[in-house]
Amino acid sequence: MYSEPFGEEYFDGTVACGWDALCFWMRDEIYRGNIGQLDNLQKTRFERLLLGEPEDVRKINREIIEYCQRTQGVIEVAWQDPNRRHPAAEVVNYQTELIPLAIIALRVPDRPTPETHAAIKDVLLAFRPAKPDVVPAMYMHAPGYNGANAHDYLGMLAMSLEVTGDPEIRDATYWGLRRELENLSLSGDMQEFNLLESHWCSSMDYEPMKHFLTDPEMARMARMISERIWLNRFLTWSAVVERNTGPGSRTAPGAWLGCSGDRLLFATGLEKPIWLNVNFQWGPWNRRQMGGRWPLNDVEAMVPQLPSYLQDVAWRKQLPHELQCSVQLIPWMERYPKLNGISSARPEPVLAKYVNYQTERYALGSITHAWDASACMVYMSAWWNDNRCKIEAPLGSPQHFCVLYPHYVFNGASFLDRVEMYFENNPNEPARD
Numbered sequence: 001m002y003s004e005p006f007g008e009e010y011f012d013g014t015v016a017c018g019w020d021a022l023c024f025w026m027r028d029e030i031y032r033g034n035i036g037q038l039d040n041l042q043k044t045r046f047e048r049l050l051l052g053e054p055e056d057v058r059k060i061n062r063e064i065i066e067y068c069q070r071t072q073g074v075i076e077v078a079w080q081d082p083n084r085r086h087p088a089a090e091v092v093n094y095q096t097e098l099i100p101l102a103i104i105a106l107r108v109p110d111r112p113t114p115e116t117h118a119a120i121k122d123v124l125l126a127f128r129p130a131k132p133d134v135v136p137a138m139y140m141h142a143p144g145y146n147g148a149n150a151h152d153y154l155g156m157l158a159m160s161l162e163v164t165g166d167p168e169i170r171d172a173t174y175w176g177l178r179r180e181l182e183n184l185s186l187s188g189d190m191q192e193f194n195l196l197e198s199h200w201c202s203s204m205d206y207e208p209m210k211h212f213l214t215d216p217e218m219a220r221m222a223r224m225i226s227e228r229i230w231l232n233r234f235l236t237w238s239a240v241v242e243r244n245t246g247p248g249s250r251t252a253p254g255a256w257l258g259c260s261g262d263r264l265l266f267a268t269g270l271e272k273p274i275w276l277n278v279n280f281q282w283g284p285w286n287r288r289q290m291g292g293r294w295p296l297n298d299v300e301a302m303v304p305q306l307p308s309y310l311q312d313v314a315w316r317k318q319l320p321h322e323l324q325c326s327v328q329l330i331p332w333m334e335r336y337p338k339l340n341g342i343s344s345a346r347p348e349p350v351l352a353k354y355v356n357y358q359t360e361r362y363a364l365g366s367i368t369h370a371w372d373a374s375a376c377m378v379y380m381s382a383w384w385n386d387n388r389c390k391i392e393a394p395l396g397s398p399q400h401f402c403v404l405y406p407h408y409v410f411n412g413a414s415f416l417d418r419v420e421m422y423f424e425n426n427p428n429e430p431a432r433d
Contacts, residue, residue, distance in 0.1 A: 001027050002047075006038055011288060013277025015394055019303050021267035021276060026298060028264070028278045033293035046104055046299050049111040061116045064101065068119035071097075072126045079128070088127045089135040095152050096295040098127060099205070102159035103299045106212045117163075124160045129153075130172035140176045152296065154180070155205030158222070162212050170215075177221040184228050203229045204265060207302040223305075230306055233266060234313040235323050236356045238363035241383040242274050242396030245356060245363035261294070269304045271311045275394035323356040327367065361385070 001023060004010075010031075014024050034041050045063070048056050071092055078087035092098060101120045105112055112120070130137055136153030157173040160166070206226035213219040236246045244266065260278075267274055279287050328351055353368045362384035385400065393399035 001030060002041055002043070006031055011277075011279045013275060013280070013394075013397070015273045015275050017267050017270040017273040019268075020273070021264060021270070022301060022303055024276055025261075025264040025268070025301060029293050029297050031279075032291055035289065035291040044295070044298055046100065046108070049104065049108050052111065057111055060111075061113050064104075064112065064116050065119045068101070068123040072123045075123070075126045086134045092127065094127060094129070094136060094156055098124060099152060099156055099159060100295055100299045102156075102163050103208055105163050106159065106208070107299065121164050124164055125166060127160075129156050129160050130166070130168040132172070137172050137176070140172070140179055152205055155209060155300070158209045158213055158218070162214065174215075174218060177218055177225065180225055181221050184225065205296065205300045207304055208300055210305060211302070226304070227307060227310075230269060230304070230310055231313065234310045236365065237266075237314045238358045238383065239315045239317065240319075240358065240360060241363055241385060243363065243383050245358065245381060245383050246354075246365045261297070265301075268301070269306050269310070270314065272315060275396040277397070280398070317358065319358060319360050321358040323354075325354050326351045327354045
């Protein structure tokens with residue numbers, strides 16, 4: 001992937017699924033991490049270990065040992081401070097620093113030395129991931145939150161368990177998985193972040209869980225949870241417009257067009273290739289210039305192991321197809337805007353009605369409550385193929401369809417829309433498409 005150039009053909013996107021989609025995604029990770037220095041590409045520790053140049057591997061082992069020992073000392077001091085709310089989490093980002101170390105120890109176990117394996121084990125134990133009233137184990141009390149894996153806490157527990165074998169971490173991993181599975185079984189499969197948020201990538205680390213959990217019962221629970229999360233997405237996938245057509249809270253242009261990390265992850269699980277492009281230009285929105293790399297992507301991303309029936313759910317629905325369900329919303333932001341006499345205290349979880357409706361010409365998605373704002377909002381999106389499109393354009397690309405993108409509606413009118421985008425401001429003519 002590093003040997004391929006980033007020419008114009010890369011910026012034009014691709015049509016891919018499965019392994020090819022994963023390769024395109026990882027190439028984008030390389031690009032995002034090297035904007036401005038494409039002549040001198042920088043590799044992550046994981047990539048350098050995979051390449052396996054002996055001197056570089058020895059250097060990385062020294063780097064990891066030094067980092068683990070230094071961080072372990074800081075964490076141990078933090079746990080002694082009674083004024084810290086989340087001692088270990090306040091001194092280390094467990095998602096981006098510790099989870100990759102744990103996965104490195106499991107995914108390329110022959111490259112770290114015994115001393116490096118011991119250092120990784122010691123820093124994970126010092127973090128105390130199983131402590132119930134602090135991050136990350138505290139998220140066990142919010143089932144369904146954040147793609148059924150709040151801030152990757154289950155991934156942190158499961159990977160730490162396999163590296164350390166610690167009985168307390170084993171217990172927390174078991175109950176975290178079991179409570180999540182029970183929540184899905186009791187309340188239905190449709191959960192807030194599975195359908196409404198771009199944090200679906202948190203479900204990505206179920207693949208490492210499925211691969212590396214050695215306890216058969218825990219591995220089975222991880223497979224069942226992962227399958228249900230994927231099922232949610234396949235149910236709202238429209239083969240007509242080749243889009244996930246949920247309403248979403250994704251109001252940036254990158255997500256309007258379906259070229260976020262969610263779409264790239266989704267494409268790895270499909271049997272049929274779809275259009276992918278993370279680097280489009282749309283007016284002032286120039287994704288080519290937006291850098292940043294999520295450290296978990298390259299260590300966790302895999303082609304998922306999925307049951308074949310999901311492909312039928314995605315591609316061979318009987319139309320019209322309607323999904324209606326209730327979604328448990330777990331508000332976490334203060335109310336906005338702030339209103340006199342209205343409390344900004346965190347509200348209790350609420351049930352909202354979610355509807356996804358697909359036909360041979362269009363797809364609609366809506367929900368009756370917003371997850372992060374005032375109750376006067378409604379989410380809605382509408383997708384359809386435009387009969388004026390470029391016939392040769394890939395289905396799912398912005399050249400092929402018109403879109404009333406996900407937006408907020410106040411009393412029936414959206415402040416993000418110009419009404420003429422839909423009605424074309426021609427009151428005497430029928431609306432087209």
